[in-house]
Amino acid sequence: MYDLLIKNGYTIDGTGSAAYRADVGVKDGDIVALGQLEGEAAKIIDAGRLVVSPGFIDLHTHSDLSFLLDPTAQSKVRQGVTFELAGNCGFSFCAPLQGAAHEMLQSRVAQYTDAFQPTWSDFGGYLDAVQRAQSTLNLAVQVGHGTVRAAVMGMDARAASGEDLEGMKALVTEGLDAGAMGFSTGLFYAPGNYARLEEVIELAAVAAARGKLYSTHMRDEGSHSVGLFVALNEAIEIGRRTGIRVQISHVKCSGPAVWGRAEDVLDLFERSRREGIDLAGDQYPYTVASTSLTGALFPRWALEGGREATLRRMAKTAERQRLHADITATFAKWSTPEGVLIARFVPDPQLEGMQVAQIAESLRCDPAEAAMRLYERAEAAVIVHAMQETDVETIASHPLIAVGSDGSSLSASGVLSVGKPHPRSYGTNPRFLARFVRQSRLVRLEEAIRKMTLLPASRLGLTRRGRIAPGFAADLVVFDPNTIADTATFEAPHSYPTGIPHVAVNGVLVIENGTFTGRTPGKVIRGFHD
Numbered sequence: 439m440y441d442l443l444i445k446n447g448y449t450i451d452g453t454g455s456a457a458y459r460a461d462v463g464v465k466d467g468d469i470v471a472l473g474q475l476e477g478e479a480a481k482i483i484d485a486g487r488l489v490v491s492p493g494f495i496d497l498h499t500h501s502d503l504s505f506l507l508d509p510t511a512q513s514k515v516r517q518g519v520t521f522e523l524a525g526n527c528g529f530s531f532c533a534p535l536q537g538a539a540h541e542m543l544q545s546r547v548a549q550y551t552d553a554f555q556p557t558w559s560d561f562g563g564y565l566d567a568v569q570r571a572q573s574t575l576n577l578a579v580q581v582g583h584g585t586v587r588a589a590v591m592g593m594d595a596r597a598a599s600g601e602d603l604e605g606m607k608a609l610v611t612e613g614l615d616a617g618a619m620g621f622s623t624g625l626f627y628a629p630g631n632y633a634r635l636e637e638v639i640e641l642a643a644v645a646a647a648r649g650k651l652y653s654t655h656m657r658d659e660g661s662h663s664v665g666l667f668v669a670l671n672e673a674i675e676i677g678r679r680t681g682i683r684v685q686i687s688h689v690k691c692s693g694p695a696v697w698g699r700a701e702d703v704l705d706l707f708e709r710s711r712r713e714g715i716d717l718a719g720d721q722y723p724y725t726v727a728s729t730s731l732t733g734a735l736f737p738r739w740a741l742e743g744g745r746e747a748t749l750r751r752m753a754k755t756a757e758r759q760r761l762h763a764d765i766t767a768t769f770a771k772w773s774t775p776e777g778v779l780i781a782r783f784v785p786d787p788q789l790e791g792m793q794v795a796q797i798a799e800s801l802r803c804d805p806a807e808a809a810m811r812l813y814e815r816a817e818a819a820v821i822v823h824a825m826q827e828t829d830v831e832t833i834a835s836h837p838l839i840a841v842g843s844d845g846s847s848l849s850a851s852g853v854l855s856v857g858k859p860h861p862r863s864y865g866t867n868p869r870f871l872a873r874f875v876r877q878s879r880l881v882r883l884e885e886a887i888r889k890m891t892l893l894p895a896s897r898l899g900l901t902r903r904g905r906i907a908p909g910f911a912a913d914l915v916v917f918d919p920n921t922i923a924d925t926a927t928f929e930a931p932h933s934y935p936t937g938i939p940h941v942a943v944n945g946v947l948v949i950e951n952g953t954f955t956g957r958t959p960g961k962v963i964r965g966f967h968d
């Protein structure tokens with residue numbers, strides 16, 4: 439007897455091969471049979487000629503904190519996402535918690551609540567807490583270099599000493615051995631930006647020795663014409679020197695200086711692979727990015743020492759002028775004041791959805807001054823118009839690029855329903871299938887599914903996820919390829935997609951007939967064969 443039997447669907451198995459008619463039989467959380475299946479089942483779903491595919495694996499998320507605030511992860515499971523990899527861009531906010539890493543977590547927590555007290559300080563304790571929170575979907579995490587650096591060195595803008603490096607290595611080792619599935623950097627951000635290549639190589643080697651993934655938000659994605667390529671070569675060098683699998687996060691050509699260069703970026707991917715470096719990437723299907731106000735606009739010298747130090751600098755006329763000039767130059771270089779919008783601003787939610795240019799007008803100052811005045815009140819989350827559609831399409835159609843949201847698990851109700859976050863948290867996978875498969879026919883349906891399933895599973899080294907085959911975990915999505923679509927917009931982002939009636943995680947339905955069941959079968963994934 440099956441626990442779950444999905445009948446009459448078109449199976450797209452995740453490998454990229456053509457769809458075929460098959461029933462899917464599930465027992466004890468695994469796929470146990472495929473084909474024309476008879477027999478008893480505790481639950482039968484009639485897929486009614488819709489597509490049955492493996493659950494979508496989102497390799498690029500920032501859901502580190504989400505499950506501890508609201509474990510339902512509805513913005514993701516309603517898209518068909520059954521697995522998230524958090525701890526990206528160098529930030530594993532929740533662990534390890536020591537030194538300045540506390541401040542980084544608190545600034546993240548403050549976006550949602552003032553009542554949150556971690557009861558752990560190391561990775562093992564954090565992973566146990568997530569498991570106790572009981573999530574709807576499966577979660578794996580990475581150790582973030584920025585978090586580890588903040589824990590050991592604070593927000594100091596200097597090279598690591600031998601002692602610093604030993605301290606960081608010990609934390610990376612603890613995290614990986616407790617079950618983190620990768621090591622990530624955010625070399626674009628403070629404090630990751632303060633690290634030299636050799637520091638990253640030494641730490642990535644710890645992950646390489648354990649067969650784990652290296653994910654990187656590169657040092658530069660397009661602030662000037664060569665920066666993107668210098669940064670990509672840095673990532674390639676890390677792969678070359680350590681032998682690690684390299685995952686380039688949210689591949690993009692960001693800003694006018696590199697618009698139109700997507701082919702050149704992908705050529706470099708292919709060249710490094712021919713050399714034997716296992717490099718690939720992921721992408722969210724939008725021309726608009728999202729990050730923090732300081733991440734987007736503030737020079738890294740101004741962020742040294744953390745928020746209090748930054749505010750002290752801003753109180754001194756000469757430094758404030760220098761900062762003003764740098765922010766003005768940043769606007770000129772890779773976006774416009776009209777192109778930067780506020781996504782979350784706790785002291786004044788009225789500003790959410792407004793352009794920095796509009797806020798400047800109402801304050802009767804210029805946009806750089808407005809950005810500084812905002813930060814004096816609090817850090818903000820922002821949305822930035824940074825990419826061209828043609829580059830997004832070129833990157834989306836390349837076989838080395840997985841689909842990854844760069845968003846967090848959120849929910850349209852409850853503590854995570856606040857602000858006007860980037861709609862990618864709600865729309866990434868259905869949007870890709872609606873726009874790039876159904877409408878523009880840029881990518882074949884089976885290939886799109888591979889980009890959301892087996893490709894990301896193989897990047898992470900997972901042996902039992904991302905494919906419909908006997909012995910694989912029963913993470914499954916039933917969707918209608920003719921109607922699947924995102925509905926989340928920048929104006930109204932907390933909106934679920936359509937065309938996805940059923941989603942199962944580890945063999946348990948979390949979405950049934952389009953309704954959230956409230957079940958929490960998700961696991962913390964700590965090993966390649968989990």
Ligand SMILES: [Zn+2]
Nearest residue numbers: 527655687688
């Ligand atoms: Zn990033």
